[in-house]
Amino acid sequence: MRFLRNVTIVAVILAGVGYGLYHLAAGIIADNVIDQVEQELYADVNTGKIKKSIDSNPALEEFLADAPQIDQSQLPFTTKEGAVKNLVKKFSVGEIQEIRETVNKGMTQEEQTALLEKIEGKLSQQEMDAMKVVIYNELNH
Numbered sequence: 001m002r003f004l005r006n007v008t009i010v011a012v013i014l015a016g017v018g019y020g021l022y023h024l025a026a027g028i029i030a031d032n033v034i035d036q037v038e039q040e041l042y043a044d045v046n047t048g049k050i051k052k053s054i055d056s057n058p059a060l061e062e063f064l065a066d067a068p069q070i071d072q073s074q075l076p077f078t079t080k081e082g083a084v085k086n087l088v089k090k091f092s093v094g095e096i097q098e099i100r101e102t103v104n105k106g107m108t109q110e111e112q113t114a115l116l117e118k119i120e121g122k123l124s125q126q127e128m129d130a131m132k133v134v135i136y137n138e139l140n141h
Helices: 002-042 047-055 058-065 080-090 093-105 109-122 125-140
Strands: none
Touching: 058 109, 058 125, 080 093, 080 125, 093 109, 109 125
């Protein structure tokens, strides 16, 4: 009886340690993926080109118009890093790379509007407001 109790205790401890190691490893892997995606996203960012694209598309101008008035204290994130982490949670790495490639090749106004609608479909209103603030801050500061 004593042997069975000791085996059970050891099994529970090993299971707990294994569970903790699994989550620790998953967190480290997720951070590495986020860092890699972040590096790829910002490798060849041309803010001048992006500003010109926004200025030429009324839908994008309207999207960012209220960014300066948004209360940043209630937002889930306000930095590029926070935005990337949030996007990685909502989109697969493949989807993010596909979006990046499409944007780098150049997009028509219709494609830009379609992309904006796709993003709006996956993010909450608070997340969209946070994205507006991050984009606005990156382009204007």
